[in-house]
Amino acid sequence: MNVPNLRSPYDKIGGLFCFGRMLDKIRLHAQNKLPPDYHDNYGKGFDARCCSFLRVNFEDVAARTKLSGDDGDILQWCFEQGRKPSDEEIEIWNEFMRKRGWNDAVSKRLAQREKELGPQWAGRLHTFFDYIDADEGREPRTQA
Numbered sequence: 001m002n003v004p005n006l007r008s009p010y011d012k013i014g015g016l017f018c019f020g021r022m023l024d025k026i027r028l029h030a031q032n033k034l035p036p037d038y039h040d041n042y043g044k045g046f047d048a049r050c051c052s053f054l055r056v057n058f059e060d061v062a063a064r065t066k067l068s069g070d071d072g073d074i075l076q077w078c079f080e081q082g083r084k085p086s087d088e089e090i091e092i093w094n095e096f097m098r099k100r101g102w103n104d105a106v107s108k109r110l111a112q113r114e115k116e117l118g119p120q121w122a123g124r125l126h127t128f129f130d131y132i133d134a135d136e137g138r139e140p141r142t143q144a
Helices: 019-030 045-054 058-067 071-081 087-098 107-117 128-135
Strands: none
Touching: 019 045, 019 058, 019 071, 045 058, 045 087, 058 071, 107 128
């Protein structure tokens, strides 16, 4: 499902995968433009992992995002409220996130999601980032 103004998880803010996408979902939700299919996982999944990594609460990030400011301002706020990871920690985070679903504990779920998208995707989706991009009408950018 193509969702206007919703970035790929591959798009980085401050070097971090998923952060900008999380902010997009918060903004879309606040405007009642986040599709219902996204509501069950709002603040969960990759969003929750991102907040855990930064040691901030999703609800607090959502409240801060709704106040205003660009993505960099909000990320800086997260660093101040939670923690600022080192470059090495960010690299480890990014590598874990971009490979989620590739030969790991959620590979079976990814295979099921790939089947749900249709036969044109058979064998082409190697990670959940791939799945998200394909599901939202973008060509997957697998780097695994």
